[in-house]
Amino acid sequence: MxxxxxxxxxxxxxxxxxxxxxxxxxxxxxxxxxxxxxxxxxxxxxxxxxxxxxTVHDHPIFTELLGEGFMESISLHATEKRRYNSPCSLKQLDFVRSTPSIVFRxxxxxxxxxxxxxxxxxxxxxxxxxxxxxxxxxxxxxxxxxxxxxxxxxxxxxxxxxxxxxxxxxxxxCYGHINLPTVKRLASGFNGDYPGFEFFFITQGMLDYAPRFPPAVIFVFPRESGHCETGMTVFTRVAESLCKKCDIPSREETLRVWKRLVLDYPRFSELMKGTKIELEYYTELPNAKLxxxxxxxxxxxxxxxxxxxxxxxxxxxxxxxxxxxxxxxxxxxxxxxxxxxxxxxxxxxxxxxxSGIYRHIRKVYRLIGIFQQLFFGIVRTAKGVNRNWWLLKLLMPLQ
Ligand SMILES: Cc1cc2nc3c(=O)[nH]c(=O)nc-3n(C[C@H](O)[C@H](O)[C@H](O)COP(=O)(O)OP(=O)(O)OC[C@H]3O[C@@H](n4cnc5c(N)ncnc54)[C@H](O)[C@@H]3O)c2cc1C
Known part of the structure; x- marks a missing residue:
């Protein structure tokens, strides 16, 4: 043209x-x-x-825009499995989705x-x-x-x-209200014992080297053999409601805490042992509010x-x-x-x-917002979340 x-x-x-x-x-x-x-x-x-x-869950939109079979053709790994680790990895909840997540480049x-x-x-x-x-x-x-x-x-x-x-x-x-500090890392030399996606819940006050750090979640997604994607998202929106107990961390503080978690956090550090960083960067995920x-x-x-x-x-x-x-x-x-x-x-x-997708996104925000306030704001402590870990089952239909 x-x-x-x-x-x-x-x-x-x-x-x-x-x-x-x-x-x-x-x-x-x-x-x-x-x-x-x-x-x-x-x-x-x-x-x-x-x-x-x-990573994505398959949907007809991928065929419409990318072509029949394209997502399968670039799939490095696919899994229906999810594992949620409670604070200090004391408890685990395993879940199997009805359809797999596809991991790609x-x-x-x-x-x-x-x-x-x-x-x-x-x-x-x-x-x-x-x-x-x-x-x-x-x-x-x-x-x-x-x-x-x-x-x-x-x-x-x-x-x-x-x-x-x-x-x-x-x-x-106002991006300050909708963006969450996030670290993304791609690593090689990964030798995890679980093929599914794992999540680790960090509650406010549980890290003695960062007592005022907000609640956060670490994720570990296995990729093609010997590789994984990992990282952390910090729930700064919940932190606002806990304002007397925690601070909104700077980029430097987020990265400092992330590096300590990689070195010294039950189970997660074991998974990271011997891995080599291929890519790592700090970013923001607009995931607090629509x-x-x-x-x-x-x-x-x-x-x-x-x-x-x-x-x-x-x-x-x-x-x-x-x-x-x-x-x-x-x-x-x-x-x-x-x-x-x-x-x-x-x-x-x-x-x-x-549209169906808009109503879905809005609904999930509402439910996740309530859950985060309950788990990280009201129950809040590592001990309390471990005691009420069963509550997480209520969220599984959203996965
Ligand atoms: C660490 C991390 C992990 C994630 N994991 C998943 C996952 O597993 N599955 C999933 O579905 N989603 C995931 N997401 C979210 C997903 O990546 C985003 O929702 C998706 O990329 C949104 O696409 P977008 O095009 O709206 O924005 P972006 O992907 O951010 O693209 C924005 C584009 O705009 C360009 N740009 C920016 N400013 C300007 C400007 N002023 N002028 C011109 N160009 C500009 C940028 O260079 C970029 O190319 C993840 C996000 C992060 C950060």
Whole structure:
């Protein structure tokens, strides 16, 4: 496609997408396949530059966007098993899901989405950072402002730029309230004795070297032979309700505690013994709260991590953001009004929030929020959580 003339006031793109992670690529494919002109601006030099989630439960959306059998073809490992370890790993709860989680390599997944987006005629601009939406005097978003300079005009802008989205902030998202400090590590030399996913619950006050550290969960996901993904998510939202007892940790404090846990935590340290770090970084997971509505500024919608659209029970955002992106593209391809006005915004938000996946994400947030307050806020101590460990069984239907 000759795209040189697109993106001007006279000839705006149908859709301008900020970010080429899973949600941006999915929205691009779904919209372009429906005949819309699409441009994706990505601040990095290539799509989805940093690996984030690398496990999913199969869903028809993967076949729709990636092709029949693609997820199986990149599967490194699949497991239905889950093991939850109570504080100090004193008790364990084993659970078997009805369907397996598929473990894959982020790069292969992103690469296929990118190829399919190119195949659908999506235009990419790399090294192109979106700094804000261009809002007209009528309050409608007409495109984006770029760094280091320049503007691109579009009928609709989709913020798919993740947990620190500038378009999200402009739409009123407070990322301080929805992002949770998270460490991700990929390791080799892993020799675990359990093939399923393991979780370790850390309660407030149980670490003598960090008595004011908030509750957290460590995860260990075995991958192809001798490899694993591991890391930790810190529940800073619960910490706010325990404000006299714990602090919101800095990045340095989170990494310090993480390194101590790797060295000295029952069972987890055993699993980590002899492993070699292949990749490790600190990030944030927008998994404390769903930001609503998806469209606050007419013509500018938030998709995926930019709105915390993640299934809170497992921090899973890939499948949900792909589904959300496809539902959004479906609406945009059918919208009959010539421009964004209040009735169209209301119809868009209703279309999105009435969808099955939206209602599911909202419900899981509500239930997990209650559970976290109960376990980490009210029962709170390691002793109390160990005594009430059976309560965790109530959550298993959400897994
Ligand atoms: C450690 C960790 C483990 C996870 N594990 C799982 C898992 O096992 N299963 C699962 O389903 N989910 C998991 N998730 C969540 C999942 O990775 C995210 O929900 C998913 O990546 C969201 O996709 P996204 O496209 O909305 O955002 P992102 O993947 O964050 O992509 C955002 C894109 O926007 C670009 N960008 C950012 N700012 C700008 C800008 N201003 N201008 C232009 N481009 C910009 C970025 O470079 C990036 O390419 C995990 C997340 C983390 C952090």
């Amino acid at each position: 000759d795209d040189t003339a697109y993106g001007t006031t006279n000839r705006p793109w149908d859709i301008l997408i900020s970010g080429s992670g899973p949600s941006g690529l999915a929205a691009g494919i779904a919209a372009a396949r429906r005949g819309m002109t699409v441009c994706i601006c990505e601040k990095a030099a290539h799509p989805g530059p940093m690996p984030r989630g690398e 982020w790069e292969e997944f992103i690469c296929r989405l990118y190829e399919n987006a190119l195949g659908a005629d999506v235009t990419f601009r790399f090294g192109c950072k979106v700094v804000s939406g261009l809002i007209g005097e009528d309050g409608v978003c007409r495109g984006v402002e770029l760094s280091p300079g320049g503007r691109i005009y579009a009928r609709t802008v989709l913020a798919c730029d993740g947990h620190g989205s500038s378009l999200g902030r402009q739409s009123g998202v 930001h609503e509505p998806p469209m606050a500024i007419p013509g500018l919608a938030l998709i995926g991590d930019s709105a915390g659209f993640i299934e809170a029970s497992g921090g899973s955002g890939i499948s949900s953001s792909l589904q959300e992106a496809a539902i959004c593209a479906e609406f945009l391809s059918q919208a009959d009004a010539p421009a964004w006005d209040e009735p169209l915004v209301q119809r868009f938000n209703k279309h999105m929030t009435d």
